[in-house]
Amino acid sequence: MSNVQYRQRFLIWLGVATTFLLTVASAGASISCYDCHGTRSAMDFRPTDAPYRNITTGGFQGTHRNHLAIGANATSCAKCHPGSNSYTTSIAMG
Known part of the structure; x- marks a missing residue:
């Protein structure tokens, strides 16, 4: 196989990998506050109440x-939580 063929295959692979990574990165942005803090079906942001942070119930x-x-x-x-209305989905990652 010649250098030209290797280069063509590499560029195709690079294009596929870049497209995949960009697609995965944009798919992560579909999370909303109610996915972690409330009820997704009703788009209700109110968290379930609990005496402590309960990761099992989401409380x-x-x-x-x-x-x-x-x-x-x-x-x-x-x-009650000043500034929380300006949070982005990045809060879920850190």
Whole structure:
């Protein structure tokens, strides 16, 4: 196989790998606050209440379900958690 053929195969492989990585990176952006903090089916941001951070149930310490109405959103959270309405999905990664 000649150098030209190796170069062509390498460039094709590089293009496929780059396309795959860009697709995976953009797919990760589809997470929303309610995926971790509330109910996905109703797009309800209110976390399940628990006496401690319970990773099994998704519960958080507090009384979120008692003092926020159904359908709460990021702006509702900012009243007690200043700045939380400007969080991005990167909060889930770190």
